[in-house]
Amino acid sequence: MGMTMVEKILARATGQAAVKAGDVLEPKVDLAMSHENGALVINQFNEIYKDTGLEARVWDPARIAIIFDHRVPAESSKTATNQKKIRDFVARQGITKFHDIRGDEGGICHQILPENGYVLPGTVVVGTDSHTTSHGALGAFSFGIGATEMAAVWALGKILNVEVPGTIKVVVEGALPRGVEPKDIILHLVGKLTAEGANFKVIEFHGSTIRRMSTSGRLVICNMTVEAGATSGIVPPDAETVHYLKGEAGVKSIPPLFGPDADASYDQVIEIDASKLEPQIAFPHTVDNVKPVGAAKGIKVQQIVIGSCTNGRLDDLASAAAILQGKKVARGVRMLVFPASCRIYQKALKAGYVETFMKAGAVVMNSGCGPCLGVHQGALADGDKALATTNRNFKGRMGNPNAEVYLGSAATAAASAVTGEITDPRTVTVARAKETPKKAKAAKAKPKAARKVKAAARKPKVVKRKAAASKPKAKPVRKPAKKGRK
Amino acid sequence: MAKVVLKLGADVSTDIIYPGRFMATVLPTETPQYAFADLEFNKKLKAKEVAPGSFIVADKNFGCGSSREQAASCLTGWGLKVIAKNFARIFMQNSINVGLNMVICPGIEASEGDELEIEGGKVVNRTSNRSFDIVPMPKARQAIIDAGGLIPFARKLVLQAKGHS
Numbered sequence A: 001m002g003m004t005m006v007e008k009i010l011a012r013a014t015g016q017a018a019v020k021a022g023d024v025l026e027p028k029v030d031l032a033m034s035h036e037n038g039a040l041v042i043n044q045f046n047e048i049y050k051d052t053g054l055e056a057r058v059w060d061p062a063r064i065a066i067i068f069d070h071r072v073p074a075e076s077s078k079t080a081t082n083q084k085k086i087r088d089f090v091a092r093q094g095i096t097k098f099h100d101i102r103g104d105e106g107g108i109c110h111q112i113l114p115e116n117g118y119v120l121p122g123t124v125v126v127g128t129d130s131h132t133t134s135h136g137a138l139g140a141f142s143f144g145i146g147a148t149e150m151a152a153v154w155a156l157g158k159i160l161n162v163e164v165p166g167t168i169k170v171v172v173e174g175a176l177p178r179g180v181e182p183k184d185i186i187l188h189l190v191g192k193l194t195a196e197g198a199n200f201k202v203i204e205f206h207g208s209t210i211r212r213m214s215t216s217g218r219l220v221i222c223n224m225t226v227e228a229g230a231t232s233g234i235v236p237p238d239a240e241t242v243h244y245l246k247g248e249a250g251v252k253s254i255p256p257l258f259g260p261d262a263d264a265s266y267d268q269v270i271e272i273d274a275s276k277l278e279p280q281i282a283f284p285h286t287v288d289n290v291k292p293v294g295a296a297k298g299i300k301v302q303q304i305v306i307g308s309c310t311n312g313r314l315d316d317l318a319s320a321a322a323i324l325q326g327k328k329v330a331r332g333v334r335m336l337v338f339p340a341s342c343r344i345y346q347k348a349l350k351a352g353y354v355e356t357f358m359k360a361g362a363v364v365m366n367s368g369c370g371p372c373l374g375v376h377q378g379a380l381a382d383g384d385k386a387l388a389t390t391n392r393n394f395k396g397r398m399g400n401p402n403a404e405v406y407l408g409s410a411a412t413a414a415a416s417a418v419t420g421e422i423t424d425p426r427t428v429t430v431a432r433a434k435e436t437p438k439k440a441k442a443a444k445a446k447p448k449a450a451r452k453v454k455a456a457a458r459k460p461k462v463v464k465r466k467a468a469a470s471k472p473k474a475k476p477v478r479k480p481a482k483k484g485r486k
Numbered sequence B: 001m002a003k004v005v006l007k008l009g010a011d012v013s014t015d016i017i018y019p020g021r022f023m024a025t026v027l028p029t030e031t032p033q034y035a036f037a038d039l040e041f042n043k044k045l046k047a048k049e050v051a052p053g054s055f056i057v058a059d060k061n062f063g064c065g066s067s068r069e070q071a072a073s074c075l076t077g078w079g080l081k082v083i084a085k086n087f088a089r090i091f092m093q094n095s096i097n098v099g100l101n102m103v104i105c106p107g108i109e110a111s112e113g114d115e116l117e118i119e120g121g122k123v124v125n126r127t128s129n130r131s132f133d134i135v136p137m138p139k140a141r142q143a144i145i146d147a148g149g150l151i152p153f154a155r156k157l158v159l160q161a162k163g164h165s
């Protein structure tokens, strides 16, 4: 029998011809990511070496990434001291993939990893953050682990007893209607699966909607698979993956792409018709409490948050700016915008989105996790309701257990900022979307490079593990479609 | 035998067990003070009204949400045991790694105040006189539990790799 995407990745990582769901393996790790919780990892790492007489050295400093994002700039002396401890450790160990609090290369870990080309298709990525599932968007098996587990990875270079997860196949077909975004697909799916529906499983995404989607949109979808309990989400890599890695992430050499076998066995297959989808809202206090936006009509909100590792990317900001252009954020509403990385922030500046936001009355904050986890910046008052493009609405999530958080897309958030109540983005006027400067330039200035990417796209190399291995699932795409809207 | 001191429903998130605003506190010696910080139960813990070895009983998907290990270490610190119908993946792995006593018991029925005992692969509810099967841990995970957590387990591996014993 054939293997799923993740089974194939794990077979390669352990040097076996085949693995199957339920096997317990110790795969080698290609990339190990931490953020401020690196302080705890360091503590546990040193504990491992305590009284051994051995020097505590990480297995491979080039495979460790540490990104400061959760509390930047530090909100307290305690955090600042943790960050300092990490900085010293990074220097001592020679860790190179380190992103400090900086305006040129800082940002949220789940954006920094992809945009810097740290994640490659077919690799094994672990991170001390549950949304490490995001990087499945690039065709990696990428999942969240705890700090002590990470300490063991730093010491051993492999991850102990990984049970090969079963896989749920999700096929999304059809064009997304105007005003409906990738966020709405994943909210809908989480609602359908429930918070534990994919526990200990991987969700593998297929279908024309996913194929046409940009890497940015795929990151949104994989990011939130953990909200259904999934170990990870994964999109078999294709031409768009190559386009993103070469164009955005500056990766020179991309490993041969492979997809799942045609006869792979799945625990469950779910089909979604994207063309029938409406904007979705996750109601408090669980992410699977999902209803179409109409059900939330008229709910007054006091805070709008656009950002996070889910929806703080350039196309999210573009979508929100197109709605806010020439309009005002309603009085009594605080709108906070957090670009997911400083690179995105700079692009948003160039594209004029930041100006649009500020003129509308939004506050544009520094890149980072911001109010998403309720540690600092943008805490809610008792009784407040917030609509956020983030990924969790658990009680207390935005810093106050006596407040409510609703989740939706960037378009829904922007539309709601204008009216002051949860609003269907299909009912507001949208300024004609401008091409982002980068995309326009790439199309004009680099025809040769673009052609090359396309050529590579038409013929993705496939590694055949068996004579009977199937053709790649990945269908070549000519042009990476814009996320969400047509 | 010990008491059920807290009964919880399904999908108890790590934000309930250990709210995000305390995440700058990381050391296992310091995290217990914030266990269930937004519930009354936290006050009972701090007033030392909860005996070590007491049980928390929850429904499905206990520990869903973030990967924060504080959510496991804060309970270990009070010597609590958690019985749930099942656990979210990262939380379960973290619990094994930091030595939190956790039991998967899909049929568990118990109320606050009930006296429970773990006996021969079952949770026995002495108050209702009923018993419920425990799902055993896979071998590889049991090995880490038996070693006393991942740190001693990994220490052994590190020493082996360097040819010590």
Ligand code: SF4
Binding pocket: A069, A070, A108, A109, A110, A129, A131, A308, A309, A310, A368, A369, A372, A373, A390, A391
């Ligand atoms: S933005 Fe929110 S969900 Fe994403 S890594 Fe930061 S805290 Fe976690």
